[in-house]
Amino acid sequence: MKAVRYYGKEDIRIEDIEEPKTLPGTVRIAPAFNGICGSDLHLYHDGPIPPAPTEDEAHPLSGETLPVVLGHEFSGVVEEVGDDVDGISVGDSVVVEPLMVDGTCPACQKGAYNLCEKMGFIGISGRGGGLSDHIVVESRWVHPVGDMPLDQAAMIEPLAVAVHGVNQTGAVEGQVAVVGGAGPIGLLVAAVLKAKGLTTIVSEVSEKRRAKAQTSGVADVVVDPTQEDLAAVVSEQTAGAMADVAFDAAGATPVVSQLLGVLGATGRLQVIAIHTVPVQIDLTGQLMMQDRVLGASVGYAHVHAEAIELVRSGQVDLAPFITSKILAQDIVRDGFERLTKSQDEVKILVSMN
Template sequence: MKAVMYYGKEDLRVEEIEEPQVRPGTVKIAPAYNGICGSDLHLYHDGPMPPAPTEETAHPISGETLPVVLGHEFSGVVEEIGEGVEGLSVGDRVVVEPLMVDGTCPACQIGKYNLCEKMGFIGISGLGGGMSEHIVVEKRWVHPVGGMPLDQAAMIEPLSVALHAVKHAGVEAGQTAVVSGAGPIGLLVAAVLRAKGLRTIVSEVSTTRREKALSSGVADVVVDPSREDLNEVVSAQTEGAGAAVAFDAAGIPAVVTQLLSVLGAGGHLEVVAIHTRPVELDVTGLLTMQDRSMGSSVGYAGDHAEAIELVQSGKVDLSPFITSVIRPDEVVEKGFQRLIENKDSEVKILVALGEQG
């Protein structure tokens, strides 16, 4: 079968590899669509980093070294059911929660398997990937999506990241939330907030992304922080009370301070973005003396079912965020290079597999 293989920094190849075989307790899936994620971009642009293996060092759970099949944001159709699998049928539309965990570490034992000490990702750490014609996955990670369009279903994985962050922040309907950064995760965080009854103010310097936040209906107000005073806008929108909650989906140190300053008394900042360098904070002035809290979240644990329900119920519409669909043989030029060079014009690029490709 054909698959997009990740060999390392700026090295992706479409190759023929051996087709995986179903085993007891597993499900064989024909991937339909696979989204290109920010993690994939980092791997392509910067080279392998955990949880990806290297040519010399295997991932502790998959046992694989590079190259590996790429792709962890994917949807597909069940092709074959392994012995002992119940609740799924051939032909079911599904998404995969693309995790590999040891199940024995302290985090796994308390249900926080997204924090597993040996955490790995299908499509990054081995065990196949979504950019292939077939994949075999343990049943526990397979979630049916009913009649949901498979292109939208491929976005359930990043939607689950956004949902996990919103739940972790402890939001309440009726609150005003500020989201900084209108990339894929920031837009999806805003979508979940709107679905849960919050008013959203999205801060983003890119004109195209601000327009997407408005046209998709996930933002009540958009702000260009390079031209407008975010504090003044939030104050005006909240009658001087400040926002109840804010989300950093930008990953820029200055944004953390900015978001803390727009919070009202007792407000909460949730960091969703990955910061690549330390952030300096005036803890006393911005946190302690305002009785504010700050937290962060990563990935998901038990969130996929609710994310699927948000889409099936019509509370979240994922279709506006799919901006391009490409074939596997276009993944470098029209996928990774486009996202690196023209990131403001794209939200989510999907790779169509099988008949879709």
């Protein structure tokens, strides 16, 4: 079968590899669409970073070294169901929660398997990937999506990131939220907040991304923080009470300070973006004196069913965020390179055929 394999920095190849075999407790899937994620961009431009294995060091759970099959944001159709699998049938449209965990570490034991000490990702750490003709996955990670279009289903994985982050904050209907950054995760966070009945203010420097936040309907107010005073806008929108919750989906140091500055008393800043450099915070002035909370979230655990229901019920519309569909053979030129150079794209979906 054909598969897109990652060999290392700027080295991606489409090759013929052996087809996986369906075993008891597993499901064989024909991937339909696969989204390109920021993690994929980091791998392509910077080389292997944990939890990706290297040429010499295998991932502790998959046992694989490079090369590995790429693709962890994917949808597909069930081709075969192994013994001891219930609730999944041949022909079902599904998405995959692309995790590999040991199940024994303290985090896994308390249910926070997204924090597993040996965490790995299907499509990054081994065990196949969505950029292939076929993949076999443990049934526990396979989620039926009913009649949801398969292109939208490929975005359930990043939507789950947003759902997990929002749920951690305890955000509720009637509150005001500020989202810093309108990339894929920022837009999806705003979509989840709107679905929960919050007023959303999105801050973004890119004109095209601000436009997407507005036209998609996930933002009540859109702000260019380079031209407008974000705190003044939030004050005006809240009659001086300021925001109940803010989300850092940008991963830029100045955004953290901006978001702390828009929170009201007892407000919470939730960091969802990955920061590559340390960030300094005035704990007394920016947090303690206003009883504020600084939180963070990574990945997801136990939220795929909720993410799927948000889409199937019509509360979240993923269609506006799919900006391109390409073939696997064009993944470097029309995928990685385009995402690196252009702010026009939100989510590029890749298909094997």
